[in-house]
Amino acid sequence: MKISLIQMNSQPDRDHNLRQALRLMQDAVDRDDPKLIILPEHFDWSGGTPREKFDAADAVPGGRAYDILQDFAASHRVWLHAGSLLERVEGSDRIRNTTVIFDADGIEVARYRKIHLFDIVAPDGKAYRESETVERGTDLLIYEINGLRIGCAICYDLRFSRLFDRLTQAGVDVIILPAAFTLQTGKDHWEVLCRARAIEFQVYFVACGQWGAYPAAGGETRHTYGNSLVCDPWGQVIARASDTVGVITSYLDIDRVRAVRNLIPMETHRLDLANMAVRSVFP
Known part of the structure; x- marks a missing residue:
């Protein structure tokens, strides 16, 4: 299955971001004709103050970003894994960081809401407090396209292997992770974590x-x-x-997944360690 990833530089300006997303998605369709297009985290709005983020959150379904992507999927007959957008929660003082998946008819297949919220102080002293504005998700999500079972995650979820272990137990072949990784953490951790997740769970990892x-x-x-x-x-x-901003295209091959799993049959060796005793010996 051919997929295209859209790398963006989103700003606190929805019109700018939607124009950029549409241009790059059109480039992907015209050049590569993918079956599935993937957008990054916060494709519709990035940065600004907490108040601006709250005000920018939109309806799902029915918001502008939602409607534009739904129309694009239907008119171009392409699946969209719509990165994540800011979802308004009626009656709440928080928003959600939400992935929406559309099929080639423009029908919403499912939504995944980010579970692990990014509350850290980076090495340069910049504080990130996602939980001040975002309400965490409570459910994992798997969907299927072209015989491939795809598990969902978003950005900071990458660091928590138990999430991927649970998705693996449910039989995923691919993990898709939209992200907005910081430059400081990304240069040291991004590739090694993505490759580690692919290796330890024997899946395609699409970030x-x-x-x-x-x-x-x-x-x-x-x-x-x-x-x-x-x-x-x-x-x-x-x-x-x-x-830079742009498009990369690749292929996902279920035969490659099967070949790796046959070579090293980790699934048959994987043990349930939840009830195994831990012996602690201290001199």
Whole structure:
């Protein structure tokens, strides 16, 4: 199955972001004719103040970004894994960080809401407090296209292997992770984590990121790492974006998944360790 990843540089400007997404998706369709297009985290809105993010959150379904992507999927007969957008929650003082999947008829297949929220202080001292504005998700999600079972995750989820272990138990062949990884953490952790997840769970790992600078609260400028990539189930990077906005295209082959799993049959060796005792011995 042919897929295209859209690497963007989203800003606190929905019109700008939607124009950029539509242009790049059209480029992917015209050049590569993929079966599935993947957008990054926060494709519709990135940066700004917490108040601006809250005000920018839109209806799902029925919001502008939602409607534009739904129309694109239907008119171009292509599946869309719509990165993540800011979803308004009626009656709540928080929003959701939400992936929406559309099939080639423009019908919503499912939604995944980010589970692990990014609350850290980066090495340069910049504080990220996603939980101040975002309500965490409560469910995992798998959908199927062309015989491939696809598991969903978003950005910071990447660091939590138990999520992927649970998806593997449900039989996924591919993980798709839209992201807006920071430049500082990305340069040290992005590739190694993506490749590790592909290797340990014997799946294609598809990670589609934001790239470049954007303005945040208090006049601060922040930078995302980009380097959108596709890892095969052996952990090899088979496609990678350069340091700019653009499109990369790759193939997912279920026979490759089967071959790796037959070579090293981890699933038959995987043990349930939840009830296994831990012996602690301290001198």
